[in-house]
Amino acid sequence: MKAAVIVFPASNCDRDAQVALKEISGTEPHMVWHAQTELPDADLIVVPGGFSYGDYLRSGAMAARSPIMAAVIERAQAGVPTLGICNGFQILTEAGLLPGALLRNAGLDFVCGTRTLRVENTDSPFTRSFSQGDFVRFPVAHHDGNYTADEDTLDRLEGEGRVAFRYVESVNGSARNIAGVLNDQGNVLGMMPHPERVISPLLGGEDGAKFFRGLIEAVS
Template sequence: MKAAVIVFPGSNCDRDLAVAFRAAGMDVTMVWHKDTGLPDGIDLVGIPGGFSFGDYLRCGAIAARSPICRAVVDHAHAGGYVLGICNGFQVLTETGLLPGALMRNAGLRFICKTTPLEVVTDQSDFTAGYGVGDTLNIPIAHHDGNYTAGADVLAKLSDEDRIAFRYRDNPNGSVGDIAGVLSSNRRVLGLMPHPERAAEDAQGSADGAAMFRALAGALADA
């Protein structure tokens, strides 16, 4: 089971994500944004949180044009797994791998707290370790986490069971309380909350650990 964690200037959760992957039994390689290809045999790509390129344009827009993102898109189109967290979710929407966009929080303030999430679907290798309706306590830390999409996209996401998580208290104004969405082949997940910051009891919650264990199990069985 081989995972790659992409590192951009301004990434600040890359090590956290690598630690969570390794704890689940994955062999992890850190990959710099200027690299043009992923290491051989990569099963899963993680795009971590942070403030890539300082978020000086639309969040994730510059990162999505980095050389490595062409390889990430190719990896996803070939059926590979991709997990984008916080800024990584923003990057995935900017590359077109996931629909919608992340806008400024409704309150126009940075939010950093643990928030309850509802598991909406267990029909993905990311969420198979949970039950539908489960409540997870997962940290958030973002200024631009307000998920938005057109009515047609929202209807498609709902009809295809591609909404992975919803906020129970909607801290940022996201349409439909959406906290995370899946790609059409269910192998790309983007979410604003940070499961890698809730992967062991010492962090105050271990509710995110089941995501990494489920992913590792799926990769081992592939």
């Protein structure tokens, strides 16, 4: 399994993604700098968390226009599984690969800690290792994770089974407690929580390891 992790200025979870992918797949992922214009051959693309470009303008707005993103968009639209975590989710919405937007958290507070999510969809490479209705515990750490979309879009996401994860309790004000959404092909997932941070009991849990094992099996 070959993976590519995109690295932006001020990314701070790119190495977490690198470690998780290497630990679980046994293969070192490609680390792709944002200024490159071509992606290596990859079965999986990861757009990691962080504060790309210092979150200037809007979170993810500048990163979505980085040179490498044209290649990411092309590969994602061609069907390559693409995962955006936290700031990566923001970048994917800004790039038009996912609907909706991520606003400032309700209450304008930075939220940080482990939260419980419910698995809503298992028909994707990202969620195949879970059963619908399973509860998982992933860390969150964000200031702009309040997912929003118009009611028609939210209804369509619900009706098409494109809500992948939902917060059990409100974390940031997200519409309908949405924590992660899929594109219409099911090969692009954006999620605010961090599965890459819980791949070992030493890190506080293994739900992230289960997430990545299923994903790696699906794309291998």
